[in-house]
Amino acid sequence: MTTKHEPYYVPNQSAWPIIGALGLFLIAFGAGSYVQQLRTEASSGAYILLAGIAVIIFMVCGWFRTVISESMAGLYSSQMDRSFRQGMSWFIFSEIMFFGAFFGALFYARMISVPWLGGASNNAMTHEVLWPGFQAVWPLLTTPDGTQTQAMGWGGLPLINTIILLTSSVTLHLAHVNLDKNKRTALTLWLGLTIVFGIGFLSLQVKEYLHAYHEMGLTLTSGVYGNTFFLLTGFHGMHVTLGTLFLTVLFFRVLKGHFSPEKSFAFQAGSWYWHFVDVVWLCLFIFVYLL
Amino acid sequence: MNTLTRELNSVAEPADQTQLHEEDHHHHQAPKGIWRWLLTTNHKDIGTLYLWFSFIMFLTGGTMAMVIRAELFQPGLQLVEPNFFNQMTTVHGLVMVFGAVMPAFTGLANWLIPMMIGAPDMALPRMNNWSFWILPFAFTILLSSLFMEGGGPNFGWTFYAPLSTSFSPDSTALFVFSIHIMGISSIMGAINVIVTIVNLRAPGMNWMKLPLFVWTWLITAFLLIAVMPVLAGAVTMVLTDKYFGTSFFEAAGGGDPVMFQHIFWFFGHPEVYIMILPSFGIISAIVPTFSRKKLFGYSSMVYATASIAILSFLVWAHHMFTTGMPVFAELFFMYCTMLIAVPTGVKIFNWVTTMWRGSISFETPMLFAVAFIILFTIGGFSGLMLAITPADFQYHDTYFVVAHFHYVLVTGAIFSIMAAAYYWLPKWTGHMYDERLGRIHFWCSVISVNVLFFPMHFLGLAGMPRRIPDYAIQFADVNQIVSIGGFAFGLSQLIFLAVVLKCIRGGEKAPAKPWEGADGLEWTLPSPAPYHSFSTPPEIK
Numbered sequence: 001m002t003t004k005h006e007p008y009y010v011p012n013q014s015a016w017p018i019i020g021a022l023g024l025f026l027i028a029f030g031a032g033s034y035v036q037q038l039r040t041e042a043s044s045g046a047y048i049l050l051a052g053i054a055v056i057i058f059m060v061c062g063w064f065r066t067v068i069s070e071s072m073a074g075l076y077s078s079q080m081d082r083s084f085r086q087g088m089s090w091f092i093f094s095e096i097m098f099f100g101a102f103f104g105a106l107f108y109a110r111m112i113s114v115p116w117l118g119g120a121s122n123n124a125m126t127h128e129v130l131w132p133g134f135q136a137v138w139p140l141l142t143t144p145d146g147t148q149t150q151a152m153g154w155g156g157l158p159l160i161n162t163i164i165l166l167t168s169s170v171t172l173h174l175a176h177v178n179l180d181k182n183k184r185t186a187l188t189l190w191l192g193l194t195i196v197f198g199i200g201f202l203s204l205q206v207k208e209y210l211h212a213y214h215e216m217g218l219t220l221t222s223g224v225y226g227n228t229f230f231l232l233t234g235f236h237g238m239h240v241t242l243g244t245l246f247l248t249v250l251f252f253r254v255l256k257g258h259f260s261p262e263k264s265f266a267f268q269a270g271s272w273y274w275h276f277v278d279v280v281w282l283c284l285f286i287f288v289y290l291l
Numbered sequence: 292m293n294t295l296t297r298e299l300n301s302v303a304e305p306a307d308q309t310q311l312h313e314e315d316h317h318h319h320q321a322p323k324g325i326w327r328w329l330l331t332t333n334h335k336d337i338g339t340l341y342l343w344f345s346f347i348m349f350l351t352g353g354t355m356a357m358v359i360r361a362e363l364f365q366p367g368l369q370l371v372e373p374n375f376f377n378q379m380t381t382v383h384g385l386v387m388v389f390g391a392v393m394p395a396f397t398g399l400a401n402w403l404i405p406m407m408i409g410a411p412d413m414a415l416p417r418m419n420n421w422s423f424w425i426l427p428f429a430f431t432i433l434l435s436s437l438f439m440e441g442g443g444p445n446f447g448w449t450f451y452a453p454l455s456t457s458f459s460p461d462s463t464a465l466f467v468f469s470i471h472i473m474g475i476s477s478i479m480g481a482i483n484v485i486v487t488i489v490n491l492r493a494p495g496m497n498w499m500k501l502p503l504f505v506w507t508w509l510i511t512a513f514l515l516i517a518v519m520p521v522l523a524g525a526v527t528m529v530l531t532d533k534y535f536g537t538s539f540f541e542a543a544g545g546g547d548p549v550m551f552q553h554i555f556w557f558f559g560h561p562e563v564y565i566m567i568l569p570s571f572g573i574i575s576a577i578v579p580t581f582s583r584k585k586l587f588g589y590s591s592m593v594y595a596t597a598s599i600a601i602l603s604f605l606v607w608a609h610h611m612f613t614t615g616m617p618v619f620a621e622l623f624f625m626y627c628t629m630l631i632a633v634p635t636g637v638k639i640f641n642w643v644t645t646m647w648r649g650s651i652s653f654e655t656p657m658l659f660a661v662a663f664i665i666l667f668t669i670g671g672f673s674g675l676m677l678a679i680t681p682a683d684f685q686y687h688d689t690y691f692v693v694a695h696f697h698y699v700l701v702t703g704a705i706f707s708i709m710a711a712a713y714y715w716l717p718k719w720t721g722h723m724y725d726e727r728l729g730r731i732h733f734w735c736s737v738i739s740v741n742v743l744f745f746p747m748h749f750l751g752l753a754g755m756p757r758r759i760p761d762y763a764i765q766f767a768d769v770n771q772i773v774s775i776g777g778f779a780f781g782l783s784q785l786i787f788l789a790v791v792l793k794c795i796r797g798g799e800k801a802p803a804k805p806w807e808g809a810d811g812l813e814w815t816l817p818s819p820a821p822y823h824s825f826s827t828p829p830e831i832k
Contacts, residue, residue, distance in 0.1 A: 007826070008491065010412045013330035017421035025428035028472045032432065032465035035534050063417070083414040090482045094520045101524025101554055105539055121617055130542070154477060180517035196598035221536035224545035231531065261805050 006077035009070070016063040023059055026052025064249075068266075073257070081265050090268040092276050095239070099140035099280055102235065106287060107229040110138050114224070117144055143223035146190050149214040152229065154289035157208045161201050162285045165240075168197035169278040172247075172271050180261045184254070191251050194274070232284055239277045246270045302574055326568075331425075332416035334401045339719075339821035341398025342712075344500050348390030348704075349428065350733055353781050355383035360777035366762050377445035378437060378761035384448025388566065389473050389792045390430055392700065397422075397480045397571040397677035400508050402719065404484065406701050406813040406820060407502045414486040425476040428581025432469040436462035448781045449559065452540035452551040456532040467526045474519040480681050481515035493812075495831030499590060502811050506570030506593050511568045512601045514561045516648060522558040525551065528616045531586060534545070549614050556607035564603045566700060568596060570707035571638055574660050576811070577714050578642050581810035582649030583778050588641040612683045621680045628678040632671065638667055654806075655729035659710035662737050665704060670698030673748065688758075691751025697744045702737075709736070709787065716794050717801035721819030724794040732790060735783035742776030774821075 033045030051122050070076065097264070118136025119127030127134065131144040139151035175190035212218040220230045250270045253259065259267050292416075305600065321327060323338070331337060362370045371379070399821050401419065404413060405412055412420045425663045425693045437443035438767075441461045446454035488501070489510045501509075529553070533539040538544020541553045580588040586592065608616060608624040642664050651657070673695040677683050685690060709732075716724045746769045751757075804814040 008411050010823070010826075011332050011415055012328070012418045013332055014332055014420065017417050018329050018424050021424035024472045024475065025432070026427055028429070028468035029432050031467070032462075032468040035464035035530065038459050038534060056594060071778045079490060082490050086486045086490060087415055087418075087482050090485055090516055091478075094478050094482075094516045097517050098520035098524055101521045102530075102555070103559075104521075104554060105524075105550060107529065108547070108550045108553060109539075113542070113550060114545050116547070117542060117545065122615075124803055140545045143538070147544065219530070219747050221538075224538055225537055227531070227537040227546070229546070231537075233529070 006079060008077060009075045009080055011066075011070070012064075016059050016066065019055060020059040020063070023052050023055035028052075028057060036062065039098060045132055050227065068253070068258070071263070071265075084265045085268065088265075088272060090273060095276065096280075097234075099235065099283075100239060102232050103287065106232065109140075109209070109224040109228060111177070114140055115137060115261070121152065138225070139235070140223050140225040147221070147223050149218045149222035151225070151228055152212060152216070152289060154285065157204050157287045158213075158285060161204050161208075162281065164201045165278050166195050166279050168194045168289070169275055172274050176267065179259060179264055179267060182261055184257075188251070188254055191247065191254060195244060195247050195251060198247065200272075202237065202244065204238055205233065205240075229288060232288055234278070236254070236280055236284055243270075243274050243277050246273060295713050298420045300724070305320050310577050311822055316672040318460045318541065324514055330420070332412070332420055334413045334419065334642070335719075335822065337413075337419050337423050338398045338402030339399075341394045341401060341426075342427060344423070345391050345395035345398060345708075346791075348386050351434070352383050352386035352391055352785070353784065354378045355386065356429065356777060357781050359383065359404050360774040362760055363371065364774040365771075366764050368761055371760070373447055373639050373760045374614070375448075378443050379756070380758050381444045382433070382437060385433065385701070386430070387424075387446070388448060388562070389470075389477075390567045392704050392708070393477065394426060396508075396566070396682070397477075397484075398486050398509070399504075399569065399707060399708070399715075400480075400787045401716065402508075403813060404487055404505055404508060405491070406718075406816060406824055407505050407811055408488065408491060409825045409831065410487060410491035411823065411828075412485050412721075413482050413692050414491050414726050418482050422476045422480040422483065425472050427796070428475065429469045432465050432472075436465045436469075437458075439465075444774060449555060450529065451475050452524075452529060452532065452548045452554070459533060466468065467530045468525060471523055471525045474523045477515050481512035481519075486517070488512075488560055493825065493828035493831055498595070498787055500831065503575035503586070503592055503596075504569065507568040507570075507572030507575075507596050511565050511755045512598050514565050514568075514600055518558040518561045518565075523553060525558060528554070529816065536690060537756045539771050549611070552611050553608065556610045556745075557604075559610065560607040561600075561603040563696075563699070564599060566704045567667075568599070570663070570704050571596060571712045573714075574706045575644060575665055577656050577660040577710055578664075579802040579810070580714075580806050580808040581654060581660070582646045582651050584649045585810075586641065587644040588637070591637055592641055595637040598634040599631060602634075603629060606748070608681075609678055612680050613687045625678055625680045629660065632675055632730075639664060639671075649743035652701055654713075655724070655726060655733055656714035658711045658730065658737075659706050662733070663706045663710065666698055666702035666706070666737075666741075670703055671694055673698065682704045688752060688756055689751035690747045690757055693757050695743050697747070701744065702740055706736075709733075712787075712791070714806070715813075716791070718806040718813055718816070718820055720795050720796035720798075722794050723801050723805060724790050725798065728786060728790045728793070732783060735786060736780060739776050739779035739783055743773055743780050744776070746776075 013026050026048050030048030030050070035045070037043060037045050105170055115121070115136045116123045117126065117134055117142055120136065122210040134144045135142065141151060148251055154235050171190050175194060177188050178186040178190060218229065220226055247270055250267055253266070314606055321333070327342060328336065356369060359510070360375065362368075362376055371716055401413065404410070439462045443460065443462055444450065444455075444466045450466075488505055492501075527539070528539040532540050539546045540548045542548070575592060605627045606624055608620060608626045612621055612624075673691065677686055677692065677695055713724060713729055750766055750769050750773070752764070755762055798801070801818040803817050805818065812829060813820070817828070
């Protein structure tokens with residue numbers, strides 16, 4: 001700790017949080033109503049949901065603009081910077097735990113519920129009486145009630161996507177290295193390339209989903225294999241989308257001359273987030289596709 | 292809108308803001324009117340908001356408990372439909388856990404942690420406001436679902452599948468999304484607490500000098516960040532199972548309803564420690580003050596808290612002994628659960644030893660603290676009984692369980708919150724509360740709460756199941772006693788409201804340190820604490 005005290009910036013009143021709370025309210029209420037209305041004619045929920053998303057986008061833009069201009073005006077001390085960094089790392093930890101819940105479901109289905117339905121452990125009678133014809137294999141291609149599907153292999157698109165995402169982590173790291181050396185052109189190029197990789201990954205994932213739905217009969221409803229497949233890759237895809245948006249914002253800030261070797265919290269946060277998304281994909285590739 | 296423009300203007304001219312900020316340090320003025328509360332970034336304002344919100348939710352959830360006890364006053368169905376009864380038990384639980392206890396602790400954290408560690412505010416003040424204001428919206432959604440066609444959540448606060456999937460009301464999606472945003476609120480609140488404690492301690496406030504309330508909250512915040520996302524995962528799977536045709540919790544598709552319980556309790560067990568660890572911190576502040584002694588075994592308290600937190604991740608399946616798990620799993624979870632009694636025992640021992648040969652006086656905070664130690668220990672012992680797998684086969688899903696967790700949550704968590712409120716009210720309001728009324732509140736509460744919950748042990752041992760609107764005739768007498776205790780306990784809390792209101796409006800002026808034996812940075816500030824405190828960190832020797 002420094003002996004000389006730097007003032008810690010405590011902002012004045014702000015309207016952004018309450019706007020954000022209102023936005024989340026509209027999203028939660030809208031999404032809840034929308035889901036209930038899925039099998040009906042009504043559509044009010046969808047509009048509320050969209051309104052909520054609009055409010056949140058407005059809030060995020062405004063809030064970040066406030067923070068960025070405060071930062072550019074030099075209001076933030078190094079202690080403030082540490083607060084942001086620590087906050088971001090704990091946020092990423094919470095994200096890890098969120099994925100943990102779905103990985104947990106995958107492992108439980110694979111190691112416990114499917115084998116037990118096939119008679120493993122002390123469940124011989126469950127198998128004999130309830131699901132006599134059921135074969136406990138993974139990937140679960142035929143569910144106990146007879147829904148059929150096909151398994152997604154690891155070659156082809158998933159492998160290409162793995163290479164793309166791993167490469168993008170390297171390119172982002174190179175961007176960071178160049179930021180630290182204050183080489184702006186190289187920084188811009190490497191960051192731009194990372195964004196291109198992100199978009200490429202997402203496009204290929206859309207292609208993979210279309211292939212799964214239209215040609216393989218692998219859907220969200222095809223038993224616990226399809227459930228875990230789509231929720232894990234789907235939530236990961238959402239995170240890649242957010243990460244790509246994050247990097248795009250950083251890209252425009254770099255063009256405007258923001259960030260310096262000494263002051264680069266937002267860049268650091270964006271790159272942490274991207275590396276985190278990358279590691280999640282690696283786990284996905286191993287546990288969902290490969291094994 | 293006006294204020295929004297002001298906000299945008301200040302963005303355009305950040306230099307002005309620095310100036311404003313400097314001025315703030317001098318006149319310590321709080322803004323006026325409703326906008327103060329909607330737009331505030333001040334930890335004390337936000338703490339106050341949390342505490343009032345929590346009290347309103349406490350009364351809301353309490354009203355539902357009164358409906359439950361009124362229906363159970365006699366066997367047979369008198370007042371409400373069984374489906375509505377189920378909604379009452381469910382929403383009572385959800386409101387008390389997520390609306391009353393957790394926000395009360397977050398409110399206390401907001402008020403106290405910056406003052407205790409010599410910080411100017413919470414580390415991320417705007418996010419702090421956001422965390423709070425999500426909550427009223429989330430509970431609006433949850434409570435409004437009670438009035439919708441088909442009713443609100445009726446599957447118990449634990450929302451076990453398939454009750455929450457195949458057999459749940461249409462409004463379940465609203466339940467799911469309200470839990471999602473409550474989770475966002477808790478996670479942001481917890482991040483704020485951790486970052487504040489790690490990064491904003493005054494120079495010299497090293498780890499082993501932290502007040503225990505700060506320590507326990509640090510560990511609680513870690514638990515929150517670790518398990519609230521898992522709850523989000525659980526409700527998401529409930530949502531997709533119910534509305535999108537997945538079968539995570541359905542054997543026909545290769546899933547398993549018991550998997551829901553595993554995921555839920557992986558969240559749920561750390562969650563119950565989230566609701567008790569800050570209590571330990573509060574009691575560790577109050578007992579030394581009124582015993583006029585230093586806390587016995589400070590460092591062992593810190594290690595005990597950490598051990599409880601670590602063990603809390605290894606005991607979740609003790610809620611599921613009757614689901615047909617393999618024997619090795621039952622044994623593993625039984626032994627891990629019993630292990631928790633060790634660090635908890637260390638804490639009880641330390642509090643008792645702190646009082647030993649102390650010069651004790653029994654002001655209201657101390658009364659609640661002593662009641663906490665005794666009654667929480669009863670809840671702890673019934674927990675040990677429940678941890679014994681073969682015995683649990685008998686107790687599972689009976690009123691014994693209801694008695695157990697109300698002893699730890701009402702006479703545990705809620706009593707500690709009451710103790711904290713009395714203890715720090717002089718610091719918050721600048722006035723002493725009415726000691727006589729406070730004691731009346733205490734004695735009414737402590738007697739009625741035991742009339743309410745103690746007989747439930749016997750009901751449970753005799754086999755009365757929980758969560759039912761009707762029961763066999765032989766349980767009638769005891770249920771009547773329990774209901775009378777319940778009404779009395781509910782009414783007693785209005786005395787508390789009166790004490791607080793009276794204390795805010797006036798009363799004897801409180802000195803900076805109203806309690807002779809109190810120790811800690813918050814007592815170096817004047818009462819009421821100024822709007823901005825410790826803008827320059829104090830020096831800690």
